[in-house]
Amino acid sequence: MNKTLLKSVREFKKETVLTPIFVILEVLMEVLIPLQMAKIIDVGIQQGDLPYILKMGGILVVMAMLALFFGAVAGATAAKAGAGYARNLRHDIFYKIQEFSFKNIDNFSTSSLVTRMTTDITNVQMAYMMTIRLLARAPIMMILSWIMTLTINVKVAMLFLVAAPLLGFALIFIAKKAHPLFVQVFDQYDVLNNDVQENVNAARVVKAYVREDHEIEKFHGISLLVFKLFTKAEKIVAWNSPVMQFMMYTVIIVIVLIGGEDIILGTMEPGELTSVMIYAIQILMSLMMVSFVFVMNMIAEASTDRIQEVLEEVPEMQDKPDAVKEVKDGEIIFENVDFSYAGEGGPLALKNVNLHIRSGQTIGIFGGTGSAKSTLVSLIPRLYDVTKGSVKVGGIDVRDYNLEALRDQVSMVLQKNVLFTGSIYDNIRWGDEDASDEEVQRVCRLAQADGFIREFPEGYDTQIVEGGNNVSGGQKQRLCIARALLKKPKILILDDSTSAVDTKTDALIRKAFREEIPNTTKIIISQRVSSIEDADQIIILDDGRIDGVGTSEELLKNNAIYREVYESQMKGGEDNE
Template identity: 45%
Template sequence: MLKRVFSYMKEYKKYAWLGLLCIGVEVILEITVPLLMADLIDYGVTNADETYIIKKGLQMALCAVLALILGVGSAKFSALAGQGLGANIRKAEYEKLQSYSFSNIDHFSVSSLVTRLTSDVTNIQNAVSTGMRPFGRSPVMLIFATSFAFRINSTLALVFLVALPTLAVLLILIIINVGPLYGRMQSAIDQVNRCIQENLTAIRVVKSYVRGDYEVEKFGVVNENLKSESEKAFGTAVLNMPAMQFVMYGTILGILLIGGKLINEGKMMIGQLTSFLSYVLLILNSLMMMSNVFLLMTRSLASAERIMEVIDEKIDITDENAKDIAVAKGEIEFDHVWFKYKDTAKEYVLSDVSFHIKPGQTVGIIGQTGSSKTTLVQLIPRLYDVTKGEVKIDGINVKEYPVRHLRDAVAMVLQKNTLFSGSLIDNLRWGNENATLDEIKEACQIACVDEFVERLADGYDTEMGQEGVNVSGGQKQRICIARAILKKPKVLILDDSTSAVDTATEAKIRSGLAEKLPDMTKIIIAQRISSVRHADQIIIMDRGHVEAIGTHESLLRDNQIYQEIYASQKEGADL
């Protein structure tokens, strides 16, 4: 897993190697200092040789200064490697998300995806930035310090044969237990992010229903859960320090007892014992650093698994069967189409749907809420793929078109209108980034955006704010329609996209589409019969299947569902 994660370091690998090189040389210099100190005590101090003391002292100072410089260098290179790795992983995740279909996105909650792009990546990059130093120092220091310790006194060094296995067992027990706890903690972060996201997205609803207290209480539950899971994870992780200190103090005590005895017997000098103790501390510190690295890696592994779930998600809508073709006319055919969101679902959302739309026709789709009207049209640009049957454009299965070309040829204005931060003209150019001002004005005239654009503070350069907070719902719908028209698609799908627009403006939009875009196939999903009564044909959906197809007049004469919808709306209008 970590090998795959580190494969994203790419161009930053040179910084990682430079960091490790600095760390290795720094450690060798640090390890040399106790040897110099032992000579200084045993030969310089003991013999009162001032020249020797100054010489060894300058050598120690030089080693310390060089170690300091290398330490700064290693910190810089580690930071560059860690931040670069994090940036590449985020980029890879985000690029993969862009290729997701709706069903792929449905596998994850939005809050979880946000956590995997932020908190989980941060865990990995911090593990590199802060963990590279102990990762590089620990093995080098352990090897050299241990060899020097045995060189000073092999009998005293045998204490490590008891201390090291004891510490290893304690650390393994801690790591085994803390690993799953880190995964649960990241899931708890997902829940907190989800609660915050829902509250901020629906803040107007929360305030209008005076549900602030309820939201605070709901957040308190997930926040307390995160606190609890974090306490369990970190509470287990911090046992690393007591375990380390237990072994460290036990080792030092054993060395002092045995070393004192050896000095009394004349088998060891005081300078050697002092030097030996320095190496003991270096060895134990290296083990402590190594244990911290293992803890960082354990947390990073939990985050890496979550990140790789996003990257390894199998894309279910691909160009696997695509040919080098493009939509020419916009003729649409549903041939015995069945659909369900999940293969394991018991019931189909769409059942045996068949109909044919000629190029340039205007088709209305109407039906009660939950009759799967939106699901139906989402199959045309392959936002979802059919479970059984075929959806064809110009007589060719949509799966044979390259997805990019298919979606360029099919413009869809969804039920939820989305505008992005930036100016009005920037939002309009989402439809066509190379659109001229004349083309933009023509699209705005068809969508009746021109009726209010001049009243905006800066006209087409007016900032929309986040999600278009500067315009009303009806204005937002018209901007989204203009944006879709700018794509110059072969098929235009309006999914209840004029619900917030008054009937007079809706009639103008419908008239503009018919007059200026006669060759474009238009599919209009609506709740109001007035929105579709002038269509060339009207499809009535009921519980996921086609109830009837016909004109306004024929359906009003022959279809009971259409008659009931018409009567209820006419009654409402009369009232």
């Protein structure tokens, strides 16, 4: 059990406390029942007193019913406490993930987060339920049964003092042997989940590359490993039962020997022997339960650690108390910016970047693949924090803004974009939940998406499937642009967002931007010269450094990288015509 996680019990504390209380009541009944039986045998049967037998028998039945009742209630409260705790944990993890920055997300793989929210939580839930049910039960049962035995026969009571620790050690030894194997099993589960998720997510790619056989083989490999590890672990745990049985029968034989002698000597009644046997079974069963809880908790421990990792991940970005809520305009300044994905001391993705972009300008960003174009723009809506220097938007350091306000006003179409399950209306309204139908249609016209949407039989009500696979690449890009426009941002960033759109439509989108949102700063990343040629400033990036800034004309004169690409693309264009 773990402090960080236990905080999530919250409103289920009541059930958590009630469970052991009912369990104790149940145990009390179970301990008194053998005593009652001894009385029936030793007094009622031996003296042939039928009314006594009936009276005591009646009480016995009532006690048994009470035990059943308390047991059932304890089971129900334990189940509720466990399930409720699991629900709260799942909520807490989910909310925590929503607080994560891009950097936090980089620290966990998606599939491992999914495993943590499913398998791991189920493990914790089971362990919790078992613990609150059995942990109170076992020791109390053992102590009470032992005291009862002590009142009947001191020698037998002493016998337990030897037998119980012996069995306890044996069970713990088995559990300890199995533990590392269980830890390995759960690590492999992670790998398995990761593999399945990746495969299912990329089902289309797998098919396109005819990699099904390879994927199946890979899956079989991990699946086999999980099977082997599990079998190995369970083989060890399976020793529990024979060890327990062996101990139980040994104890019973010894009790019969001791008790038989005492009965012959007349110091013990036969009914008492029966009760002592029942107490013996109860004590040993309790030990078995303790070891069971022990194993459950050990299995859950690996899961607990993994859940704790998520809950204790410090959200890297938190708003200052006096955070600014309003972005004045679309001016952007980079001052001596260094950035490393690994944090201070790591390899620099951006090196000493200085920029001044005036509000309302159109900026083109150009550079080879991996030259840090996406990295550069991700600092503007503060998807990542700079490692050194500062980024200012509207004259204020991005770290001083309320994050939500900043991201509302700096709208970015990510390079790896997704649409969600739902209608086109729903998807565009991610930009602004309250936007009217007309407003949605207006931004779709701006993004040159209105035309193709209207050609769908269901128009704007067309359902997008998971991942947006039922629209073409270029259509998806235009829907994503429309979604970003709906925020009415002061800064609009398009990261390679028209790569799948034909040049003519691309030009229409830029024309619409120029005419309809003249005051918004527009940053366009593109591999296509034609997309950025008419920008107010073009920034040339090379390996994380700024290699040149200027208009297309200026760069043609003094920037080798730009000139080379310009010439190759423009020449290619002429050839095509």
